[in-house]
Amino acid sequence: MTKHSxxxxxxxxxxxxxxxTKLNAFQERSSFSTWLYSIAFNYCADQIRLSKRMNVTTITEGHEQSMADSKDNNVQEETLQLVKQALETLTIDEQTILRMKYEDGRTIDEIAHVYQIKPSAVKMRLxxxxxxxYRFCQQPNQC
Incomplete structure:
Protein backbone atom coordinates (compact mmCIF):
# COMPACT_ATOMS: atom_id res chain seq x y z
CA MET A 1 0.00 0.00 0.00
CA THR A 2 2.96 2.28 0.46
CA LYS A 3 5.51 2.94 -2.23
CA HIS A 4 8.43 3.55 0.11
CA SER A 5 10.44 0.66 1.56
CA THR A 21 -0.91 -6.88 21.75
CA LYS A 22 -4.29 -7.94 20.32
CA LEU A 23 -3.47 -11.63 20.05
CA ASN A 24 -5.96 -12.47 22.79
CA ALA A 25 -8.70 -10.83 20.68
CA PHE A 26 -8.24 -13.38 17.86
CA GLN A 27 -11.48 -15.39 17.86
CA GLU A 28 -10.68 -17.97 15.15
CA ARG A 29 -13.72 -16.97 13.08
CA SER A 30 -11.31 -16.70 10.16
CA SER A 31 -7.79 -17.89 9.48
CA PHE A 32 -4.95 -16.24 11.37
CA SER A 33 -3.52 -14.83 8.15
CA THR A 34 -6.85 -13.18 7.30
CA TRP A 35 -7.06 -11.69 10.80
CA LEU A 36 -3.48 -10.40 10.53
CA TYR A 37 -4.14 -9.05 7.04
CA SER A 38 -7.18 -7.12 8.27
CA ILE A 39 -5.06 -5.52 11.00
CA ALA A 40 -2.39 -4.63 8.43
CA PHE A 41 -4.91 -3.30 5.95
CA ASN A 42 -6.69 -1.11 8.49
CA TYR A 43 -3.40 0.22 9.89
CA CYS A 44 -2.03 1.08 6.44
CA ALA A 45 -5.29 2.69 5.33
CA ASP A 46 -5.31 4.82 8.49
CA GLN A 47 -1.70 5.89 7.95
CA ILE A 48 -2.32 6.77 4.31
CA ARG A 49 -5.39 8.82 5.23
CA LEU A 50 -3.40 10.56 7.95
CA SER A 51 -0.50 11.35 5.62
CA LYS A 52 -2.87 12.85 3.05
CA ARG A 53 -4.29 15.16 5.70
CA MET A 54 -0.80 16.17 6.77
CA ASN A 55 0.39 16.58 3.14
CA VAL A 56 3.75 14.96 3.86
CA THR A 57 6.42 15.08 1.18
CA THR A 58 9.04 12.36 1.17
CA ILE A 59 12.52 12.71 -0.24
CA THR A 60 14.01 9.66 -1.85
CA GLU A 61 17.71 9.07 -1.51
CA GLY A 62 19.80 7.67 -4.31
CA HIS A 63 18.96 6.97 -7.91
CA GLU A 64 17.06 4.24 -9.71
CA GLN A 65 19.21 1.25 -10.55
CA SER A 66 20.17 1.39 -14.22
CA MET A 67 19.53 -1.64 -16.41
CA ALA A 68 21.89 -2.98 -19.05
CA ASP A 69 19.27 -3.27 -21.76
CA SER A 70 17.72 0.19 -22.01
CA LYS A 71 15.08 -0.78 -24.61
CA ASP A 72 13.57 -3.47 -22.38
CA ASN A 73 13.85 -1.13 -19.43
CA ASN A 74 12.04 1.64 -21.31
CA VAL A 75 9.21 -0.70 -22.33
CA GLN A 76 8.88 -1.99 -18.78
CA GLU A 77 8.95 1.55 -17.41
CA GLU A 78 6.28 2.72 -19.86
CA THR A 79 4.09 -0.27 -19.00
CA LEU A 80 4.56 0.34 -15.29
CA GLN A 81 3.64 4.01 -15.71
CA LEU A 82 0.49 3.10 -17.64
CA VAL A 83 -0.55 0.63 -14.94
CA LYS A 84 0.10 3.26 -12.26
CA GLN A 85 -1.96 5.83 -14.19
CA ALA A 86 -4.80 3.36 -14.61
CA LEU A 87 -4.75 2.49 -10.90
CA GLU A 88 -4.72 6.17 -9.94
CA THR A 89 -8.13 6.55 -11.58
CA LEU A 90 -9.49 4.27 -8.84
CA THR A 91 -10.20 5.04 -5.20
CA ILE A 92 -7.84 3.69 -2.55
CA ASP A 93 -10.38 1.01 -1.64
CA GLU A 94 -10.73 -0.07 -5.28
CA GLN A 95 -6.95 -0.21 -5.69
CA THR A 96 -6.58 -2.21 -2.50
CA ILE A 97 -9.27 -4.73 -3.40
CA LEU A 98 -7.63 -5.30 -6.80
CA ARG A 99 -4.22 -5.72 -5.19
CA MET A 100 -5.56 -8.06 -2.52
CA LYS A 101 -7.12 -10.24 -5.23
CA TYR A 102 -4.44 -10.19 -7.91
CA GLU A 103 -1.15 -9.38 -6.16
CA ASP A 104 -1.74 -11.01 -2.79
CA GLY A 105 -3.89 -13.87 -4.09
CA ARG A 106 -6.61 -13.34 -1.48
CA THR A 107 -9.94 -15.08 -1.97
CA ILE A 108 -13.22 -13.23 -2.37
CA ASP A 109 -14.26 -14.45 1.09
CA GLU A 110 -11.04 -13.19 2.69
CA ILE A 111 -11.46 -9.77 1.09
CA ALA A 112 -15.10 -9.70 2.20
CA HIS A 113 -14.01 -10.47 5.77
CA VAL A 114 -11.40 -7.68 5.77
CA TYR A 115 -13.90 -5.13 4.44
CA GLN A 116 -16.80 -6.58 6.43
CA ILE A 117 -19.00 -6.81 3.34
CA LYS A 118 -20.68 -9.65 1.46
CA PRO A 119 -18.68 -11.65 -1.11
CA SER A 120 -21.10 -10.48 -3.81
CA ALA A 121 -20.16 -6.87 -2.98
CA VAL A 122 -16.46 -7.74 -3.38
CA LYS A 123 -17.17 -9.30 -6.78
CA MET A 124 -19.10 -6.22 -7.87
CA ARG A 125 -16.32 -3.87 -6.70
CA LEU A 126 -13.73 -5.95 -8.56
CA TYR A 134 -10.69 -0.90 -19.21
CA ARG A 135 -12.40 2.43 -19.98
CA PHE A 136 -9.19 4.26 -19.06
CA CYS A 137 -7.22 2.08 -21.48
CA GLN A 138 -9.75 2.73 -24.26
CA GLN A 139 -8.98 6.45 -24.19
CA PRO A 140 -6.60 7.72 -26.89
CA ASN A 141 -2.92 7.65 -25.87
CA GLN A 142 -3.59 5.30 -22.93
CA CYS A 143 -2.57 1.68 -22.42
Missing part, protein backbone atom coordinates in the same frame (compact mmCIF):
# COMPACT_ATOMS: atom_id res chain seq x y z
CA UNK A 6 11.44 2.46 4.77
CA UNK A 7 7.84 3.40 5.45
CA UNK A 8 6.76 -0.18 4.71
CA UNK A 9 9.31 -1.45 7.25
CA UNK A 10 7.97 0.97 9.86
CA UNK A 11 4.41 -0.07 9.11
CA UNK A 12 5.35 -3.75 9.36
CA UNK A 13 6.96 -3.20 12.75
CA UNK A 14 3.94 -1.31 14.05
CA UNK A 15 1.51 -3.88 12.63
CA UNK A 16 3.25 -6.81 14.30
CA UNK A 17 3.33 -4.95 17.61
CA UNK A 18 -0.38 -4.21 17.27
CA UNK A 19 -1.14 -7.84 16.35
CA UNK A 20 0.91 -9.11 19.28
CA UNK A 127 -15.83 -5.86 -11.72
CA UNK A 128 -16.39 -2.11 -11.49
CA UNK A 129 -12.69 -1.51 -10.89
CA UNK A 130 -11.71 -3.65 -13.87
CA UNK A 131 -14.31 -1.83 -15.99
CA UNK A 132 -12.91 1.57 -14.97
CA UNK A 133 -9.39 0.44 -15.90
Missing amino acids: EQAEDFTHDIFLKAF KRSRDRI
Whole structure:
Protein backbone atom coordinates (compact mmCIF):
# COMPACT_ATOMS: atom_id res chain seq x y z
CA MET A 1 0.00 0.00 0.00
CA THR A 2 2.96 2.28 0.46
CA LYS A 3 5.51 2.94 -2.23
CA HIS A 4 8.43 3.55 0.11
CA SER A 5 10.44 0.66 1.56
CA GLU A 6 11.44 2.46 4.77
CA GLN A 7 7.84 3.40 5.45
CA ALA A 8 6.76 -0.18 4.71
CA GLU A 9 9.31 -1.45 7.25
CA ASP A 10 7.97 0.97 9.86
CA PHE A 11 4.41 -0.07 9.11
CA THR A 12 5.35 -3.75 9.36
CA HIS A 13 6.96 -3.20 12.75
CA ASP A 14 3.94 -1.31 14.05
CA ILE A 15 1.51 -3.88 12.63
CA PHE A 16 3.25 -6.81 14.30
CA LEU A 17 3.33 -4.95 17.61
CA LYS A 18 -0.38 -4.21 17.27
CA ALA A 19 -1.14 -7.84 16.35
CA PHE A 20 0.91 -9.11 19.28
CA THR A 21 -0.91 -6.88 21.75
CA LYS A 22 -4.29 -7.94 20.32
CA LEU A 23 -3.47 -11.63 20.05
CA ASN A 24 -5.96 -12.47 22.79
CA ALA A 25 -8.70 -10.83 20.68
CA PHE A 26 -8.24 -13.38 17.86
CA GLN A 27 -11.48 -15.39 17.86
CA GLU A 28 -10.68 -17.97 15.15
CA ARG A 29 -13.72 -16.97 13.08
CA SER A 30 -11.31 -16.70 10.16
CA SER A 31 -7.79 -17.89 9.48
CA PHE A 32 -4.95 -16.24 11.37
CA SER A 33 -3.52 -14.83 8.15
CA THR A 34 -6.85 -13.18 7.30
CA TRP A 35 -7.06 -11.69 10.80
CA LEU A 36 -3.48 -10.40 10.53
CA TYR A 37 -4.14 -9.05 7.04
CA SER A 38 -7.18 -7.12 8.27
CA ILE A 39 -5.06 -5.52 11.00
CA ALA A 40 -2.39 -4.63 8.43
CA PHE A 41 -4.91 -3.30 5.95
CA ASN A 42 -6.69 -1.11 8.49
CA TYR A 43 -3.40 0.22 9.89
CA CYS A 44 -2.03 1.08 6.44
CA ALA A 45 -5.29 2.69 5.33
CA ASP A 46 -5.31 4.82 8.49
CA GLN A 47 -1.70 5.89 7.95
CA ILE A 48 -2.32 6.77 4.31
CA ARG A 49 -5.39 8.82 5.23
CA LEU A 50 -3.40 10.56 7.95
CA SER A 51 -0.50 11.35 5.62
CA LYS A 52 -2.87 12.85 3.05
CA ARG A 53 -4.29 15.16 5.70
CA MET A 54 -0.80 16.17 6.77
CA ASN A 55 0.39 16.58 3.14
CA VAL A 56 3.75 14.96 3.86
CA THR A 57 6.42 15.08 1.18
CA THR A 58 9.04 12.36 1.17
CA ILE A 59 12.52 12.71 -0.24
CA THR A 60 14.01 9.66 -1.85
CA GLU A 61 17.71 9.07 -1.51
CA GLY A 62 19.80 7.67 -4.31
CA HIS A 63 18.96 6.97 -7.91
CA GLU A 64 17.06 4.24 -9.71
CA GLN A 65 19.21 1.25 -10.55
CA SER A 66 20.17 1.39 -14.22
CA MET A 67 19.53 -1.64 -16.41
CA ALA A 68 21.89 -2.98 -19.05
CA ASP A 69 19.27 -3.27 -21.76
CA SER A 70 17.72 0.19 -22.01
CA LYS A 71 15.08 -0.78 -24.61
CA ASP A 72 13.57 -3.47 -22.38
CA ASN A 73 13.85 -1.13 -19.43
CA ASN A 74 12.04 1.64 -21.31
CA VAL A 75 9.21 -0.70 -22.33
CA GLN A 76 8.88 -1.99 -18.78
CA GLU A 77 8.95 1.55 -17.41
CA GLU A 78 6.28 2.72 -19.86
CA THR A 79 4.09 -0.27 -19.00
CA LEU A 80 4.56 0.34 -15.29
CA GLN A 81 3.64 4.01 -15.71
CA LEU A 82 0.49 3.10 -17.64
CA VAL A 83 -0.55 0.63 -14.94
CA LYS A 84 0.10 3.26 -12.26
CA GLN A 85 -1.96 5.83 -14.19
CA ALA A 86 -4.80 3.36 -14.61
CA LEU A 87 -4.75 2.49 -10.90
CA GLU A 88 -4.72 6.17 -9.94
CA THR A 89 -8.13 6.55 -11.58
CA LEU A 90 -9.49 4.27 -8.84
CA THR A 91 -10.20 5.04 -5.20
CA ILE A 92 -7.84 3.69 -2.55
CA ASP A 93 -10.38 1.01 -1.64
CA GLU A 94 -10.73 -0.07 -5.28
CA GLN A 95 -6.95 -0.21 -5.69
CA THR A 96 -6.58 -2.21 -2.50
CA ILE A 97 -9.27 -4.73 -3.40
CA LEU A 98 -7.63 -5.30 -6.80
CA ARG A 99 -4.22 -5.72 -5.19
CA MET A 100 -5.56 -8.06 -2.52
CA LYS A 101 -7.12 -10.24 -5.23
CA TYR A 102 -4.44 -10.19 -7.91
CA GLU A 103 -1.15 -9.38 -6.16
CA ASP A 104 -1.74 -11.01 -2.79
CA GLY A 105 -3.89 -13.87 -4.09
CA ARG A 106 -6.61 -13.34 -1.48
CA THR A 107 -9.94 -15.08 -1.97
CA ILE A 108 -13.22 -13.23 -2.37
CA ASP A 109 -14.26 -14.45 1.09
CA GLU A 110 -11.04 -13.19 2.69
CA ILE A 111 -11.46 -9.77 1.09
CA ALA A 112 -15.10 -9.70 2.20
CA HIS A 113 -14.01 -10.47 5.77
CA VAL A 114 -11.40 -7.68 5.77
CA TYR A 115 -13.90 -5.13 4.44
CA GLN A 116 -16.80 -6.58 6.43
CA ILE A 117 -19.00 -6.81 3.34
CA LYS A 118 -20.68 -9.65 1.46
CA PRO A 119 -18.68 -11.65 -1.11
CA SER A 120 -21.10 -10.48 -3.81
CA ALA A 121 -20.16 -6.87 -2.98
CA VAL A 122 -16.46 -7.74 -3.38
CA LYS A 123 -17.17 -9.30 -6.78
CA MET A 124 -19.10 -6.22 -7.87
CA ARG A 125 -16.32 -3.87 -6.70
CA LEU A 126 -13.73 -5.95 -8.56
CA LYS A 127 -15.83 -5.86 -11.72
CA ARG A 128 -16.39 -2.11 -11.49
CA SER A 129 -12.69 -1.51 -10.89
CA ARG A 130 -11.71 -3.65 -13.87
CA ASP A 131 -14.31 -1.83 -15.99
CA ARG A 132 -12.91 1.57 -14.97
CA ILE A 133 -9.39 0.44 -15.90
CA TYR A 134 -10.69 -0.90 -19.21
CA ARG A 135 -12.40 2.43 -19.98
CA PHE A 136 -9.19 4.26 -19.06
CA CYS A 137 -7.22 2.08 -21.48
CA GLN A 138 -9.75 2.73 -24.26
CA GLN A 139 -8.98 6.45 -24.19
CA PRO A 140 -6.60 7.72 -26.89
CA ASN A 141 -2.92 7.65 -25.87
CA GLN A 142 -3.59 5.30 -22.93
CA CYS A 143 -2.57 1.68 -22.42
